[in-house]
Amino acid sequence: MDKNPYRSVKTEVLEVITETPSIKTFRLRPTEPLTFAPGQFMEMSIPGVGEAPFTPSSFCGDTEKMDITIVKVGKVTEAIHDLAAGDIIGLRGPYGHGYPLEHFKGREVLVVGGGVGLAPLRTLMYSLFEMRKDLAKLVYRAGCRQPCEFLYRDEITGWLSRPDLDIKLTADQCDETWTCATGLVTSIMEDSCVDPSNALGVSCGPPIMMKFVTFKMLEMGIPAERIYLSMEKNMSCGFGKCGHCRLGTFYCCKDGPVFTYDQIKEFPGIWD
Amino acid sequence: MKFLDRVHYESLLQTLGGTHKLLFPVGSKGKFHFKSTDQFNADQAEIGGYRAVEPMKAFFFLAREKVAEAFRPESPGGGAKPLCVVGAKACDLKGFSILDHVFLDPEYGDPTYRKLRAESIIISSDCTDALDTCFCMSLQGMPYPTSGHDINLSPVEGGFVAEAGSEKGEALLSGFPDALPDQLGLMEAQRARVMDKLLRTASENGTPGAADLAGAVGRKYESGLWKEEASTCVECGACNTICPTCHCFLLYDQKDGDHHGRFRVWDSCLINDFARVAGGENPREHLWMRLRNRFDKKFDFFPKVAGEFACTGCGRCSSACPGKIDIRRVLRRLVENG
Numbered sequence: 001m002d003k004n005p006y007r008s009v010k011t012e013v014l015e016v017i018t019e020t021p022s023i024k025t026f027r028l029r030p031t032e033p034l035t036f037a038p039g040q041f042m043e044m045s046i047p048g049v050g051e052a053p054f055t056p057s058s059f060c061g062d063t064e065k066m067d068i069t070i071v072k073v074g075k076v077t078e079a080i081h082d083l084a085a086g087d088i089i090g091l092r093g094p095y096g097h098g099y100p101l102e103h104f105k106g107r108e109v110l111v112v113g114g115g116v117g118l119a120p121l122r123t124l125m126y127s128l129f130e131m132r133k134d135l136a137k138l139v140y141r142a143g144c145r146q147p148c149e150f151l152y153r154d155e156i157t158g159w160l161s162r163p164d165l166d167i168k169l170t171a172d173q174c175d176e177t178w179t180c181a182t183g184l185v186t187s188i189m190e191d192s193c194v195d196p197s198n199a200l201g202v203s204c205g206p207p208i209m210m211k212f213v214t215f216k217m218l219e220m221g222i223p224a225e226r227i228y229l230s231m232e233k234n235m236s237c238g239f240g241k242c243g244h245c246r247l248g249t250f251y252c253c254k255d256g257p258v259f260t261y262d263q264i265k266e267f268p269g270i271w272d
Numbered sequence: 273m274k275f276l277d278r279v280h281y282e283s284l285l286q287t288l289g290g291t292h293k294l295l296f297p298v299g300s301k302g303k304f305h306f307k308s309t310d311q312f313n314a315d316q317a318e319i320g321g322y323r324a325v326e327p328m329k330a331f332f333f334l335a336r337e338k339v340a341e342a343f344r345p346e347s348p349g350g351g352a353k354p355l356c357v358v359g360a361k362a363c364d365l366k367g368f369s370i371l372d373h374v375f376l377d378p379e380y381g382d383p384t385y386r387k388l389r390a391e392s393i394i395i396s397s398d399c400t401d402a403l404d405t406c407f408c409m410s411l412q413g414m415p416y417p418t419s420g421h422d423i424n425l426s427p428v429e430g431g432f433v434a435e436a437g438s439e440k441g442e443a444l445l446s447g448f449p450d451a452l453p454d455q456l457g458l459m460e461a462q463r464a465r466v467m468d469k470l471l472r473t474a475s476e477n478g479t480p481g482a483a484d485l486a487g488a489v490g491r492k493y494e495s496g497l498w499k500e501e502a503s504t505c506v507e508c509g510a511c512n513t514i515c516p517t518c519h520c521f522l523l524y525d526q527k528d529g530d531h532h533g534r535f536r537v538w539d540s541c542l543i544n545d546f547a548r549v550a551g552g553e554n555p556r557e558h559l560w561m562r563l564r565n566r567f568d569k570k571f572d573f574f575p576k577v578a579g580e581f582a583c584t585g586c587g588r589c590s591s592a593c594p595g596k597i598d599i600r601r602v603l604r605r606l607v608e609n610g
Contacts, residue, residue: 004347005380006339048532073551239380243520272555
């Protein structure tokens with residue numbers, strides 16, 4: 001019998017963690033193993049309501065559970081935000097290509113994220129911490145609009161004391177609780193001190209942020225073929241059939257969602 | 273090449289009706305529609321003529337299908353009866369090459385489409401006439417099938433010249449007499465007549481050929497033609513649903529009795545929210561961008577990923593468009609200077 005690519009795996013919601021006023025993390029346990037690599041995404045559905053694409057935010061080495069961090073923006077995510085521990089949802093995937101971690105070895109890695117883009121990057125960072133000895137350098141730069149919207153704030157500020165990480169955080173607007181920088185994330189990229197001849201950049205966040213982060217990385221001398229971007233399009237089927245997420249000659253779901261800037265830079269409207 | 277007289281033709285199809293759901297064109301007032309039945313009716317079936325109003329994809333890639341039920345691993349469409357299509361035209365078969373590229377990939381193939389394609393029998397036929405909107409020859413097509421069929425029928429006096437296009441077709445035709453030179457001559461003369469008509473229509477309309485269209489959408493990406501052509505578009509999506517190669521779909525979940533079902537329905541890239549992402553951002557917010565996207569996909573994307581245009585020259589979109597957007601006019605403007 002053919003495998004049915006449209007079918008979801010029954011999954012239990014173990015825990016719901018409120019991260020910010022509009023973002024929650026859902027700890028999920030699929031009834032069949034669904035293992036993923038950093039940067040790959042899942043299709044999560046509320047039975048009878050709808051389905052939407054999300055990238056896991058937990059360590060990919062945990063094959064029993066996965067966390068998915070979701071911002072409330074529409075019909076499906078509103079229903080997801082109403083979930084509680086014990087509820088049953090559907091998951092299918094993983095889909096697409098994530099980060100080619102083999103190619104990261106020996107490189108100076110600059111990871112720049114913002115907003116809910118910090119969720120997929122958390123999965124990546126866990127893997128990069130695991131392979132830290134194989135990396136020449138690891139630099140992390142993250143931003144948010146306001147401190148109250150900083151995703152995983154406690155955990156990430158905890159990384160500030162890691163000796164194996166060069167980390168800086170910023171908020172567009174600060175408040176009295178904020179002790180880090182103020183300004184756009186590109187303003188804390190200047191002093192990353194990566195050697196462009198061996199550096200590799202990763203960016204995930206709102207399109208407008210990724211656009212300026214990419215330009216900044218190019219300005220720093222990182223070549224387009226070593227700038228990895230996590231692109232968001234309307235991924236629906238997840239396997240290159242439904243046509244919604246076309247990006248030039250690619251489908252974001254099947255050929256991405258992680259692309260090098262070099263792969264997509266000639267296509268019109270990539271930041272739209 | 274074999275010859276099937278009317279009696280043998282009828283008995284062959286009656287036999288196939290025992291194991292397959294038969295689809296054949298029936299027509300009135302110059303319009304053909306596929307009739308679905310278990311019982312062949314030779315008096316009704318219009319084997320010659322030209323393409324039917326609806327594309328053949330409608331029977332293989334269904335307009336609406338339940339594709340998953342609860343969390344069950346099996347495909348709900350697993351029991352579909354194989355089809356025997358009679359009187360499919362060359363443009364329909366060419367449409368399959370795009371749909372096969374999309375739906376038959378080894379890892380994520382569509383279960384129903386794969387099953388129907390594997391088990392069905394395609395008995396195609398020559399076009400014995402052409403519509404004013406037909407332009408298959410401009411896109412390297414012919415008004416008679418050259419591949420993709422199990423059997424092709426060319427109507428001639430007293431029956432059909434029958435050519436096997438697959439092992440399945442060879443087996444079905446074994447035992448029938450070879451066509452006579454006179455019968456082959458009639459077939460060739462008829463093909464030449466239809467080709468002549470198509471070439472004349474293309475020339476009258478200035479329809480560009482395949483070679484001129486390579487890279488044309490990219491060259492005219494920023495042209496004002498998209499806004500002008502989209503000015504009469506009413507965003508109905510008929511061009512998508514009637515197209516033999518358009519494959520885009522929407523998945524939606526709904527309660528289905530006691531449990532939930534997932535349905536796959538045809539979608540249309542002309543509709544406003546086709547590419548919209550959660551949060552409301554829409555990379556193709558204007559209608560003219562979506563019209564451009566349709567041509568970009570057909571005449572740029574598919575040549576690059578599948579080696580061929582996702583257009584068969586069937587002209588259905590031109591016939592169906594309430595805004596009178598003629599695909600040949602758009603193609604002509606794509607290759608014009610300036």
